[in-house]
Amino acid sequence: MTIFDLFLAGLNALKEYILLHVLTCLIPAFLLAGAMVTFISKEAIIGRLGPSASKLKSFPVAAGGSFFVAACSCTVIPVASGIYHAGAGIGVASIILWVAPAANILALVYTGSIIGPEMAAARIIAALSMAFIVGGVMTLAFKKEESIRNKNFKIQVEKKGLISKKDAGLLILLVVALLAPNYLVLEGPYLYKVYIWGVAMAAVAVYAWLTKEGEEIKRWLGESLWFVKIIFPLLLLGVFLVGIIGAVLPEEWIKIWLGGQGIMQSFIATLIGAIAYFATMTEAPFVHTLMGLGMGKGPALALLLTGPGLSLPNWLAIARTFGVKKTLVYVPTIVAMGTLVGWVAGLVL
DSSP, X not given: OOHHHHHHHHHHHHHHHIIIIIIIIIHHHHHHHHHHHHHSOHHHHHHHHSTTSOHHHHHHHHHHHHTTOOOOTTTHHHHHHHHHHTTOOHHHHHHHHHHHHHHOHHHHHHHHHHTOHHHHHHHHHHHHHHHHHHHHHHXXXXXXXXXHHHHHHOOOOTTXXXXXXXXXXXXXXXXXXXXXXXXXXXXXXXXXXXXXXXXXXXHHHHHHHHHOOHHHHHHHHHHHHHHHXXXXXXXXXXXXXXXXXXXXXXXXXXXHHTBSSOHHHHHHHHHHHHHSOOOTTTHHHHHHHHHHTTBOHHHHXXXXXXXXXXXHHHHHHHHHHHOHHHHHHHHHHHHHHHHHHHHHHHHHO
């Protein structure tokens, strides 16, 4: 394979990503992130999900809410970073980063229909267990930084409402624009998703025009553009690199090394999932195919989790938005937990 072939593989991956994900996934995700920073009360977020909030309350709220966000490892970054920069703790942001792509309702339903309810149930249990652990690890690892962050806000949180009814309406419409194409169009031409996205975004535009002042809209779009500038270039770079990696990775190698239920097989499956990019729901048919070729249930679960939950573009974007140190804790923790979960699942399932 020549250098030109590798370059072409990267360009093809980039082309597919731009055509199938930017319009219906990333645009509403960036707008949602900007809206959260602009319209959700920072004081209320800090009180409910901030560094000083009870982890027994904030962690389940973050995990439970993430089930309803059908996002891939890249699309969820603007959402999680929006919550984080609005005042949420790093543990809460890490839970959202993980659960939304690894175990959202859409992916779980699809997993159950293709691979079976047993694997879907295992995916739920594993994703939640990993979420609370990674949330705890991130909180402990950056305890000092979180304490400083909390003091820097210097605000009263008890009397602040989370969001006004008008602003909540806008966020709900943005969530619909983000989720509806995937929830309503499970098969058929991609253009069907674009139609639904167009209707939803038109509703967002009309609602914003009727309820928002010009200065508010300007601030909202400005915050959204900030996320685009920070995240989008690295996503494109990561997708390009993943396309090259996919072109040089031998299929026969995958078949040989993913068979069985050992910890090494689970580690390899986790590592593949942690590097390669999977749009939400694409991991289920891929894993189903590999299981038909002899892949064990443990490695299959590990790949189901880390495939949509992590990716090389995800690493780069997290490093840019949350910092390199946090990435160096978050990614290895997920890889270690994914390996352990896959190994245990291989013994139980």
